[in-house]
Each structure stands twice: as C-alpha cells, then as structure tokens.
Amino acid sequence: MAPAPTTIARALCAATRRLREAGIESPRAEARLLLRHVTGLAPELLVRERDRVLVADELARLEALVARRAEREPWAYLSGEREFWSLRLRVRPGVLVPRPETETLVEAPLAAFPERTAALRILDLGTGSGCLLAALLHEYPNAFGVGVDRSAEALAVAAENLEALGLRRRAALVRGDWGTALSGPFDLVVANPPYVASGELEALAPEVGRYEPRLALDGGPDGLSAYRALLPDLLRLLAAHGLACLEIGAGQAAALRALFAAAGFTVALRADLAGIARCLLLRRAARP
Numbered sequence: 001m002a003p004a005p006t007t008i009a010r011a012l013c014a015a016t017r018r019l020r021e022a023g024i025e026s027p028r029a030e031a032r033l034l035l036r037h038v039t040g041l042a043p044e045l046l047v048r049e050r051d052r053v054l055v056a057d058e059l060a061r062l063e064a065l066v067a068r069r070a071e072r073e074p075w076a077y078l079s080g081e082r083e084f085w086s087l088r089l090r091v092r093p094g095v096l097v098p099r100p101e102t103e104t105l106v107e108a109p110l111a112a113f114p115e116r117t118a119a120l121r122i123l124d125l126g127t128g129s130g131c132l133l134a135a136l137l138h139e140y141p142n143a144f145g146v147g148v149d150r151s152a153e154a155l156a157v158a159a160e161n162l163e164a165l166g167l168r169r170r171a172a173l174v175r176g177d178w179g180t181a182l183s184g185p186f187d188l189v190v191a192n193p194p195y196v197a198s199g200e201l202e203a204l205a206p207e208v209g210r211y212e213p214r215l216a217l218d219g220g221p222d223g224l225s226a227y228r229a230l231l232p233d234l235l236r237l238l239a240a241h242g243l244a245c246l247e248i249g250a251g252q253a254a255a256l257r258a259l260f261a262a263a264g265f266t267v268a269l270r271a272d273l274a275g276i277a278r279c280l281l282l283r284r285a286a287r288p
C-alpha cells in the first residue's frame, strides 16, 4: 500500500514529535514556524489548509530544516534572519544572533543624545551582524559610524545588512583588534564584547555553545578579558563629552564598575527589560 500523502497536519505532527524528542522547549510552536517558512503560509492558513498535501520540494526542505533544528541549530540561522530594533537583519553561522537585551545599547544613547539630527561620530566595537551600528545610524540620520570586528565573516554580514538598509554610505567597516587601529574622537562608542567566562561555555544551551562563534562568546577566565582589552581604546577614542555604552553579563556590574571607575570614568548602569543591569554607561570624569 502506498504511504499516505503528507498533509500539512501530518507534517506538523511529525515535526513536533521530532523536535520534542530533540529537547526543544516549544516543539509545536517551532514546528509551525518551520512549516510556515517552507510553505510561505500565514498562521491562520496553516490551520485552514491542514489537509493540503505538501509538494516534494516543500517536504524535502521541511525535513532538512527539522533535522537541523533537532540538532539544536538556532532558528535564526535556519531562517537566515533576525529582527533587531524593528530592523530585519541577515544572520548566518559565523555571526552572533542579535539578542533583544542588546537593544538596551540603543535605548541608552537615544536618552543621552536626544537630538536626532546630531551628526554623531559613532564607533561600534565588535560589530558582529552590525545590529547596533545599523540601529543607531537608522535613528541618527546625520551620523557616521565605524564598525570594527576581528572576524571577516562578521564584517561581511554587517556590510550586507548596512547595504540592505540603505546605511552603507554612512558607515566604514574595519577588521581589527578592538579600537587599536583607529583614531578618534567618537561621540558615542558602543560595544557588546564577549563576556561568558571560558569555564561556563560548556554549560551554554546547545544553540549557543555549539553554533555561535566562540570569538563572540568567550570572555576569558573571568568573562572580563575583553573589557580590560578595550579600556585603553576607550580612553584614547572617546570625545571629552562622549558616551560609551558597553553591554555586560548578569552579575558583572560591580567588577566592571570598579574597573572603569579606577581608570577615570564616571560609571552608570542601565537595566534591560528583565531588570538585569545590562549596559554600562561611561563618561570621562570631570577634571577637578
């Protein structure tokens, strides 16, 4: 007897089962996402067309995606995109998937520099997908920005994103070690450095630890190595009236406040939507 054709309903059941077995937290919701991605159907149509038979190409693509997701590859790498600050960004392996909490590093400058027409000089250290640079250039239409990364793959993605958003002409992308190759001054410096302690990398969710670039995650023995490395660049590159906004990990605020205060910065903190101190705001301390 020929096997029953694979309808949307059957495919949804099979994908849900496979993802559940793989330990995915919301297997049904994710199976629906994968089916929508493959069929292009809106959520309500997925229900209405539950008896539609998938064509061979749809079925093959769905099976490939389910297999990858069951291996715990992040959804953003499968779909090839992620929204950040309401901007649709491309992502792929080799670049960190932008996180919602990183939007705190857009909110903080917007509060500090409310004049949107300001011709700010912006520096984004460790630009990755270019998410922060893109969001800030989008918000400040007269600003110019420099994005730095050590990863050529990340810079390629950042360039694609800036181009797609019509921001490329207001940005320079530089391959380098934090700000060492640059001269300032910059009005605004943002950075989301790697801040996971090396010993904690093994405990990360498989989606993160297995797939996202180590260069974007590994913050050295205590998670703070990158902050120490980029501190001299901030001292050299930040304008007298400038602001630096650095993303920090949960529980790192006290140690980093002490580090930057000792170097002569005034330090403030901004929490993310979960109430976690997420952004370190640095200004040069006023001279007596």
Ligand SMILES: C[S@@+](CC[C@H](N)C(=O)[O-])C[C@H]1O[C@@H](n2cnc3c(N)ncnc32)[C@H](O)[C@@H]1O
Binding pocket: 096, 097, 098, 099, 102, 125, 126, 127, 128, 129, 130, 131, 132, 148, 149, 150, 151, 154, 176, 177, 178, 191, 192, 193, 194, 195, 215, 216, 217
């Ligand atoms: C946590 S990711 C942040 C990416 C992006 N800014 C974001 O918020 O999603 C850190 C980035 O810093 C880059 N990076 C790591 N070490 C670096 C270094 N020494 N100099 C420049 N970039 C570096 C990584 O390649 C990665 O893209």
